[in-house]
Amino acid sequence: MASVTLENVSLRYRNGTLGLADIDLDIADGEFIALVGPSGSGKTTLLRSVAGFLTPTAGRILIGDRQLAGGSVSVPPEQRELGMVFQQHAVWPHWNVARNVEYPLRRARVSRLERQRRVAEALELVGLAGYERRDPATLSGGQRQRVALARALVARPRVLLLDEALSALDEPLRDRLRLELHTLTRELGLTVIHVTHDRSEALALADRVAVLDAGRIRQIAAPQTLLERPASPFVARFLSDATLVDGHVAAGRFRAADHPLALPCDLSLPDGSAATAAILPAAVRIVPGDDAVVRSTLFTPEGSDVVVTWHGMTLRVRTHGMRPQVGDRVAVEVGHAVVYPHEPAVAAELPVATPA
């Protein structure tokens, strides 16, 4: 069993900074988990704690039934049966490919013949069969990252940890490697924890995505659930570029403060309660009219990302088909919004589209 469990894990750095706060996380055997969150939210701290480079101040970490950290236990990284791939600088330039890949096997004192066999097998897995003698300097960035992946896999780890492993690569290579990584790890049945700052990569690859903020997991769910039912304004804003609007609830409707926006709301709060609505860009339509102005438009293959100002509110819109021009006068229709009880802390952290 290669499940990964974090029980009440907290980590405070020596200078007092809280890296992780009360993390409870159960990753199933063979599950692919992505960690996302703003810079400084604790993604790397969590990954490095599982890897064994950092020791939690409280709580326990287990792989399967085996405790790796907690109390008086602290298993060193090389004995955790993990593979790791970092963003870059992962391949030693003065060693050929075979020497790089066999490194974990040498450390484990595996015989030379067995090493050769396993290196060939790992290189085959990552599409670099026959590259044993190559000097890393003669490889492309993508090939070097595949060498790092082969080295992470050669010792047949139970869990694979990826720290921005694809981030240094350019598209379309990155896209291809992303696909290969997904296929390969699924075929091998590996449990994967993947840290990335790329939200669409996380949503594309993972069975579940954990959204971190200030050392805590704010939501962990399947990609579709995260997009359709973000647990908080923060998650809606971070993952989907939702526009956050302050207002109140009255007679089963959300009413924006000092703004004509009013929407049905199924949140059962007493009339007059303060609330925050998260308007997802895909829930807004641009229609003929003249009470909003297009401020920017970015074309993407999936549609245009448009920003409009509407009675002083800055609203993000995802359009399909037509691409409005900057300066166009339009009208907007908001189909629905996810409404939350007002959270002063979130409102303070995030710029809310407050009507002028």
Ligand SMILES: Nc1ncnc2c1ncn2[C@@H]1O[C@H](COP(=O)(O)OP(=O)(O)OP(=O)(O)O)[C@@H](O)[C@H]1O
């Ligand atoms: N060695 C350290 N000493 C003190 N504080 C640290 C140390 N490393 C990280 N931190 C702090 O711990 C918190 C979490 O950092 P971490 O690197 O885990 O975030 P992250 O989500 O990986 O960020 P990024 O996306 O920028 O890589 C931050 O507040 C950071 O400043």
